[in-house]
Amino acid sequence: MNNAFPPLDKSNKTTSYSEFNVKDVILEYLEYWKWFVLSVIVAFVAVMVYLRYYVPRYGVATTILIKDDKKGGQSELSAFSDLNLFSTKSSVENEIAILKSRELSQRVVSSMDLDISYFSEGRVVTRELYNGSPIKVQFITKSEKYSIKDTSLVVKKVSEKAFVLSDFSKKKETKYLFGQPINTSLGKLVVLQQAASSPVGTETFVVKSKLEPKALSFAGNLGIQNQEKTNVITLTINDILEQRAKDYLNSLVQQYNIDAINDRNEVANNTQKFIDERLVIINKELGEVETDAEVYKKQNRLTNLEADAQINLTKAEDYEKALIELETQIKVGQLMLSEVKKLKPEETIPSNIINGNETAAGYIQQYNQLVLERKKIAVSATDSNPKIKTIDAQLQSIKSNIVESIKSKENDLKINQSDIAQQKNIFQGKVGQVPTHEKIYTSIARQKGIKESLYLYLLQKREETALSLAVTSPKAKIIDKAYLTGPVSPNPGLFYLVALIAGVLIPFGVLYIYKMLDTKLKTRRDIEEATAIPFLGDLPKFDKPNTIIDSKDRSSSAEALRMIRTNLEFILGNLPSNKSKTIFVTSSIQKEGKTFFALNLASTIAVSGKKVLLMGLDIRNPKLDNYFTVPSKGFTNYIAKTDSKLEDFIVKLDGYPHFDVFPSGAIPPNPVELLMNTKVTETFEYLKSQYDYIVVDTAPVSMVTDTMIIAKNADVFIYVMRANYLDKRMIKFADSLYKENKLPQMSIVLNDTEIKKTYGYGYGYGYGYGYGYQQDAKELTFIEKVKMLLFKK
16 A cells, blocks of 8 residues: 655655745634624724714804905905005915914904803713803903903702802802802803703803913814915814804904904004194195285285286296195105104004105005004014014114105205206296296295195095095905805714724734734644644544544544544555554643544444554553443553463453453553563564554653653554644644654644634534534524534634
8 A cells, every 4th residue: 555644854844834825814814703793893883872972073164255456356445546545465375374363263252252161961971052052151341360260160040030050069059040240250240041941950061261272272273275366265164063163253254354444444544643633734834825925915016917028927937836846745755754753663654645656655655564563463462572673673774764765855856946946047037027026926826835735635635544444345255154064073984994994903903912822732734834744634522522432423523533544544554464553642741632532543443343452551640441441450460460361451342342452550650660671562562463453542752751662662653632732832842753753653633623614724624514424413502502603613
């Protein structure tokens, strides 16, 4: 017979199974599919409960247009663009910074009383109230510490007109009437009843937060997006209260418009004040000039100018008009110079007195913008603030530039005035016949014209300024009022996806750690990955371990044993067919089932008609008497006595005509010396001549040397390893015996394996499944089915 198990290279320990195979890993974990399903179900239930009580957040948005002529934004003031008033352009980036500013958010929170929150305690979660709060707390007066302190109150309705006020600890309760003023450290407050239908005993938790942190939370939650190449801005915010988010965005835009109008009107008010003051002075001076002209005419009895030299006089008058215009411009410059020199840092300069195309007008515009910026910063900062100092330095520099610009312009006007005066004198020389008093009267008339022109100019500017104050359009035009964009969180799909992933990863991680820490031998693969010892087969778990498997048994264990017997024939194939085969059965440690295997292997061979002897040579711990009744005397007694007959110690097993048993006998005090006796070898030689097969149950090789002493009498060694019992590290010990050839013809049997509806190689063979040999299965109860589903692999 050919040997199906040829000798292997004993130096090569590992096999191809040591390579990582993803499919095998997946199939290995699929064995625990019920735990994965249970984990996913638990994760889904946990998510369902969490989402049931999760307070959702809603997204709210509003869209506005920042009006800016530079980018196409139109306003009511665009009809008066020729007045050149307030010509500064808006930067969308700057306006976005203003909308997200802490100061603006604080004003909105303060105006809406958003620093006061109301809560209702439920059975599981505490929910925040807004318009649905049964009560409202209003502070009639606020102390200086109101904005920087927080507090919490509990308002419990005890009747339709009264309530009890306490803190969260409820240690001190005081009864008040609704609407009754209550003095506190933060100011005087009243509690108003908003929902009279709320039942008596209703408790409302009131939390008054610090103004600045509350405003920062809203400002930080605010999102602003500018549509590309437009002045359109979308403001977004999310909150657990939909209506509160809408009200906040609408109030934010409203407050932004109010601040923008106030900033714009500040310059106009200062300009109007300056014009009114100058009109009073010019009106007085104009009256004096007119009086002088009246007195001169009366004294010299003058009515009309001479008509002589009309052409020359006309030329002189043209230059005279030019001089008047220059004089007017010089006077305006002097007035502006006077005002600029005595100007205070917080005051703006009138922006429409100087012509817009002059250098001074640009400086004045920059100066006014810095003054407005300084005022905004000064609200929350002192004069020692670095930003204030920087702006003051810039203001001083620009102010100097304005003064120099006005002076330079005045010098230019005077030069022009001198040139025109010379031209005028030339033409006046040609009208020498004009009376001297005409010359004097012309001088008086010129002064009158200057005053009148300046007076009319200021009147016009005053009307323009009044018009700009009257037309106060909002800077931000609302395109879409605050509207709900939908729930922002939670995202049920995401939560269930995370639950699914967690439901898979948690049991996977637990199983992975368990497998990493579990060093017990499990499957055939564990053996073949660790050693090159031939593998005979595995023996599934038997329900009745202390019994002999009957020849008619068609259970998976019986079929597996027959398969092992067949494989054993291949190993024994290199022995002469007429020679007795001696099979030693051993293990690493106790309780691995070697005795059970040896007994049933012998019985399986015996039922085939072969004459079989089962010897019990585990003389230190004999176990054959656990399976059937054996005499107290046996192998040790025979070896110890010189005059005894071997046949007296061998017994036949009932029901097996070809099956004899040679029990171990009494436990000797010197087992090693006993086994080293030459009579042991002689006994084996004699028995080999009497039996076809000798199956020997020996002692565990890692514990005692008994088996090593008698190993020379064996043809084959079957090394029994018990699944889920033997440590994998003990395979190395068996491998060392195999490599050193201490045990002849070694092969391994894996005992006590678990029957599985196999998912792949190395997970059991499923003996008895669908082959016609399976015995009738026991009908399980519902409880037993559940236990098997959850706790059986």
